[in-house]
Amino acid sequence: MWHETAQLYLDPDAGPGEVADELQRRAQGLAGLKYFSLGRNLEGSWGAGDFTLDLCFAxxxxxxxxxxxxxxxxxxxxxxxxxxxxxxxGQRAVGLQGGIWRTLLLRVRPHRDPGHVAALERDLLRMPAYMSGIRNWQLSRVCSNSGWTHVWQQEFARVDDLQGEYLIHPFHWGWVDRWFDPEFPEWTVEAIAHAFCPLATSILTHPLSLLPSENEEFP
Structure with missing residues (x-):
């Protein structure tokens, strides 16, 4: 399977509803498409577009x-x-419905120490062990021509779990943030785009999204 995510930026005079309707119509005719998800980004998204689009192809x-x-x-x-x-x-909430879909695009600094990049990846994947509000999660490396290097995705049951526990948790600010802060010697990530939108039903526990051998589960 081939997985993609996209940030869609609208013209100032475009109607979001009309754009969403047209995209829904066009998606039905995309060759090789297995599923897609579209959500309008909520207030508080930063460095992102107006919509988050996720696609899976054969x-x-x-x-x-x-x-x-x-x-x-x-x-x-x-x-x-x-x-x-x-x-x-990993996953805690198979088939989660009516939740929040969060996408973080990151760009690692050029020529950064591979050991630091690997440590960053490990720390991101450790976050759910400390934050029960992260219901399902996935970390990926970008494999297409892009300025971004990684995609960090999470599903939450409610927006307060993202804007509360996740963003203010001590493990986030006391440990993970060092990879994102230029004032730390471990500084590794030079740019991010933070988007979150309503989620009708789980993307990460959709059968086409999973690689069972890689799933991690926490109680």
Whole structure:
């Protein structure tokens, strides 16, 4: 399977509802598409677009046609789209419904020590062990031509679990933040885009999303 996520940026005068309706219509005709999810980003998203779009294809053979279709979407001024390969993740809430979908795009500094990058990845994947509000999660490396290097995705039951426990947790600020802060010698991540949107039903526990041998579970 070929997994992609994208941030869609709308023209100032575009109607979000009309754009969403047209994208839903076009998605039905995308060759090789297995499933897709579209959510309008909520207030508090930072460095992100107006919508988060997630796509899963049968293979990577359909990139050109998808790029053309998205580029011609009325009302959309820019599409920041990446494909990714999963490093690891886990689940606590199979089939979660009515939740929050959070996508963090990160860019690691050029020529950064590979050991620091590996430690960053390990620390991100440790976060759910300290934060029960993260219901399902996945860390991936970008495998397409992009300025981003990683995709860190989580599913929450409610927005307060993201904006509360996740963002203010001591493990976040006392340990993980050092990879993102230029004042620390471990500084590794030079740019991020933080987007979150309503989630109708779980993406990360969808059968096509899972690599069972890599799943980690915490109580």
């Amino acid at each position: 293979s990577n053979a359909f990139q050109a046609s998808t790029a053309t279709s998205l580029a011609q979407l009325p009302g959309v001024s820019r599409v920041d789209r990446v494909a990714y390969e999963r490093l690891g993740g």
